[in-house]
Amino acid sequence: MTVFDRETVRRHRDRAAAGFAGYDFLFTEVAERLGDRLDDVVRNFPTALDLGCHTGQAGRVLRGRKGIETLVQCDLSPAMVCAAEGDLRVAGDEELLPFADSSFDLAVSNLSLHWVNDLPGALLQLRRALKPDGLFIGAMLGGETLFELRRCLMEAELDLTGGVTARISPFAEVRDAGGLLQRAGFTLPVVDSDTITVTYESAFKLMTDLRGMGETNAGLNRRKHPTPRALMVDAARRYAELYSEPDGRVTATFQILYLAGWAPHESQQKPMKPGTAQIRLADALKVEERSAGDRAEPV
Helix, strand or coil, X not given: CCCECHHHHHHHHHHHHCCHHHCCHHHHHHHHHHHHHHHCCCCCXXXXXXXXXXXXXXHHHHCCCCCCCEEEEEECCHHHHHHCCCCEEEECECCECCCCCCCEEEEEEECCHHHCCCHHHHHHXXXXXXXXXXXXXXXXXXXXXXXXXXXXXXXXXXXXXXXXXXXXXXXXXXXXXXXXXHXXXXXXXXXXXXXXXXXXXXXXXXXXXXXXXXXXXXXXXXXXXXXXXXXXXXXXXXXXXXXXXXXXXXXXXXXXXXXXXXXXXXXXXXXXXXXXXXXXXXXXXXXXXXXXXXXXXXX
């Protein structure tokens, strides 16, 4: 299913690249959190891929960490890649990775995969690009991201026009992420999420930041003509009424999904076969075992 206009995603990033340093706070913060998660893994990764590198926020965190000797940075936007630091930089599409199988010990993706149409396919290609027992760790925006802006735009448009169009791109839900990793063939998948709340002077400043991040709507079903000013003014008014802090600033929510999984290898943990357990679950929990047909006593 095609949801995003990938050419528009590329244009948004190309446009944002020159001034990205003024708007990269979210990418820098999440890169640091990915680095902290990577520190919990007790092994080194000589060859690493930074997929969706933007201007190198994750790369700056990865260099000199976990025994990384070779770092390849890749982004859909040639302008972003040119602005990144590093010797090995590639303009490439997450949906059609330009890497041979078993090329990397580690693959990291920092806030890029939420713009991919075929996410299972992209993850499958990532898994193939990893060496056996290689690690993928990534972050992407989740479904609660910008719920405040979504609500205000929707209500303002409904009042103004009597209908609603998609103005914020859809995001994955945390409950789906683990299944996506398993579908792509990753083992030992782990998914968790957290929330980053940012305050702004107004909804207009938030929208300016989203443009500076290259994160404005690129959905195929987006409106192709300019948004009426009256709609934006009304949405900003609603935003200020509903989501203001005591100091008058407004809040914006970014839900971050963290994904981790390993390329299969024979040395990895495997679940035991049914019937081979050495102790009963009831004994471990110190409770009375009942058959499936027994009904629990009323409390």
